[in-house]
Amino acid sequence: MAGDVLTQAEIDALLSAISTGVVSAEEMKVEQKQHKIKVYDFKRPDKFSKDQIRTLYMLHENFARLLNTYLATHLRSFVHIDVVSVDQLTYEEFVRSMPNPSVISIFQMRPLKGNAVLEINPNIVFSIIDRLFGGPGLPPPKSRSLTDIEEAIVRRVIVRSLETLQESWKQVITIEPRLEVIETNPQFTQIVPPNDMVVIVTLQAKIGQTEGFINVCIPYLVIEPVMSKLTTTYWVASSVAKQSSEENIASLQRKLEKTVVPVIVELGRVKITVQELLDLSVNDVLQLESWAEGELTLLVGQREKFTCKPGLSGKRLAVQITQKISKGDEDDD
Known part of the structure; x- marks a missing residue:
């Protein structure tokens, strides 16, 4: 998105101009040095600073590790999940990038207002389903919508995945993710106006031999109240304070004491x-x-x-x- 992409015709015309001597390579270098202008689109202004993007990246790296551990244990299979990128774009661009059908979970992040989206590539979803049903973890040859039984299974996996998201956000704010609905058509997931800015956290997941992307879409309006906490300094400071907090130790002890043991x-x-x-048979004695x-x-x-x-x-x-x-x-x- 940093610059315009040339079409094949424009590339051919440029190469032709250089070869005929109409435009020289040296002139192009001089012109490039003279015009250092950064393009700014007022229709889609940047809402997140580089420091906030970096903080979101580190925050969701923890989410990827927790999700990796959960899926590997639950599926008893090789699982590898990494954060690929954190980008800001309009919600309309995000909707257009999603495949149809897909598995799109709309959830709340209480006490933050509004909804967010967890979108999982169908190949990953069907690989999880196949593995839970006793298969090798291979997706079907052709993508399709979920059946009622498959949706019930996926719902439980997503609810547990949102709990790992809650754990990773604890250093910024204590959220209570609540799954609202699961959709398959991106056009039915209009949680904010098309031109509103959102942050997209893209994770690459590999389950067995199946690969795909997991996207977390959080609108700017949802996390606006905690934007001041989305800084590297605050994130690191809260992490250190949490590790050495006596209250945290006491809380863990209370939770441990309430653990049910058979x-x-x-x-x-x-x-x-x-x-x-x-x-x-009946009346036999052992x-x-x-x-x-x-x-x-x-x-x-x-x-x-x-x-x-x-x-x-x-x-x-x-x-x-x-x-x-x-x-x-x-x-x-």
């Missing part, structure tokens, strides 16, 4: 053959390896942590912990 009391175990399993008067094993998660004795507490079954099992603790590793 606790299981194992009555006993028995090993049988597949034939014996097939021959089981003899466990544990004794009736012996102690039971209490598992926290999938680890044996305590031994206990069964009993009653009021009208409920209960166990009384008798000993701690230290095997597998970090102190013993």
Whole structure:
């Protein structure tokens, strides 16, 4: 967008003029030095400074890392996501650049007012769907719209992806992304007037052998209230302050204490053959390896942590912990 692109006819005419001597290469160099004029379009003025663009780039690099980790774990496949560019252009130009059909998610960024767009290339979407359905992660040969079942699956993936966006924006503002609707036709996604400026964060995603782009479109009007925070100085300072904050440590501790952990009391175990399993019927008795008067094993998660004795507490079954099992603790590793 920095300059005009010459047509093939204009290029041919220029080369012809140089070859015939009408225009010399030296004259062109002198003229280029004399006219150093920067073109400014008042219809689409620059809304974001270079420092703000740089901050948005770093901010969404963190988003790319978090999204990469989530998809790699969820899909159990090779995933690589990188930020390619951060550009500012009109919303109309962004809409024209999207393929049809595509997967376009319109979401809110509360408490910021207005909507933003998360656009994912159909090849990436169908690769995710195929992988979740047990396939190798290959898109269909021809692009198409999502079925109702596929849309329900994609909706869950997008909601989780927006949570990673929330995490990456925490150093600037605590947002609560909320998915509004998923569209396939770019013409149905008019969230702002066509000439309004937006910032486009383009990420290149590779899932297995499939490649495509993921675009985050945020209108200027949405992030205008926090523009003063979109500076490298503020971003780095808030990052350092967050790492050393006692409140942050206390918050993490509170969240950890509220984590739900399954606790299981194992009555006993028995090993049988597949034939014996097939021959089981009503009133058959399986003899466990544990004794009736012996102690039971209490598992926290999938680890044996305590031994206990069964009993009653009021009208409920209960166990009384008798000993701690230290095997597998970090102190013993």
